[in-house]
Amino acid sequence: MSTFVDIKPGQWVLAFDEPYGPHTHEMPEHLEMFCKRGGGWESHRVSEIFHVYEVTDVKPKPYHPRTYTIGQSVTHPHAYFKERQYRGNVIAVGTKEKMIDLRDRLFEIGEQTDDRIEAEMYRRIEKFAGREYAKAERKIHRLLPHHFRSEP
Numbered sequence: 512m513s514t515f516v517d518i519k520p521g522q523w524v525l526a527f528d529e530p531y532g533p534h535t536h537e538m539p540e541h542l543e544m545f546c547k548r549g550g551g552w553e554s555h556r557v558s559e560i561f562h563v564y565e566v567t568d569v570k571p572k573p574y575h576p577r578t579y580t581i582g583q584s585v586t587h588p589h590a591y592f593k594e595r596q597y598r599g600n601v602i603a604v605g606t607k608e609k610m611i612d613l614r615d616r617l618f619e620i621g622e623q624t625d626d627r628i629e630a631e632m633y634r635r636i637e638k639f640a641g642r643e644y645a646k647a648e649r650k651i652h653r654l655l656p657h658h659f660r661s662e663p
Contacts, residue, residue: 515572515598515599515601516598516601516602516603516604517604518566518569518574518598518601518604519566519569519604520566520567520568520569521565521566522565522566522604522605523563523564523565523566523604523605523606523607523609523610524563524564524566524574524576524601524602524603524604524610525561525562525563525601525602525603525604525605525610525613525614526561526562526563526564526596526600526601526602527541527560527561527562527600527602528559528560528561528562528600529593529596529597529600531550531552531555531559531560531561532597532599532600533599533600538599538602542602542617545617545618545620545621546620546621546624547621547624547625548621548622548624548625549618549621549622550618550621557614557615557618558585560618561602561614561617561618562576562585563585563607563610563611563614564576564577564585564596565577565607569598570595572597572598572599573595573596573597573598574595574596574598574601575594575595575596576596585607585610585611602617
C-alpha cells in the first residue's frame with residue numbers, strides 16, 4: 512500500500528488528475544512512466560495530466576482543494592473540479608511556483624528523452640532510407656517505362 516504525502520491546509524500540491532493517477536501501480540512505478548513522452552499519454556497536455564491545487568482541508572484519505580477561487584488552482588481549463596480529491600494522487604507539496612516548476616520538469620524529462628531518441632533514430636536510418644527510396648524509384652520506373660523514357 513502507498514503512503515500518502517503529508518499535506519497541511521494552505522499548502523499547494525502537485526497531483527495527478529484522477530484518470531491519470533496510479534490506479535494499478537504504486538506511485539514510484541507510475542512516476543517512472545514519465546521517462547517517456549507524456550508518461551504513456553503522448554497526445555495529452557501537461558495541464559490535463561497534472562493539477563496544482565491549494566489545499567483547504569485534509570482528511571485521512573481525501574483532501575479538499577480550493578477550486579472555487581480564481582488563481583487557487585492550476586489545471587486544464589475544462590477540467591472537472593471535484594470538491595474532494597484522493598490523497599493517493601498527490602506527488603509533492605510546496606509553494607505554487609515550485610509545484611508548477613516540478614510539474615514542468617517532470618513532464619519535460621520524457622519529452623527531451625523521446626526527442627533525442629527520435630533524432631538519433633533518424634540519423635542512423637538516413638543512409639538506409641535513401642537506398643530504399645532509390646530502389647523503390649527504380650521499381651516504379653520498370654513498372655511504368657513509358658513514363659520514364661531516357662533521352663537518347
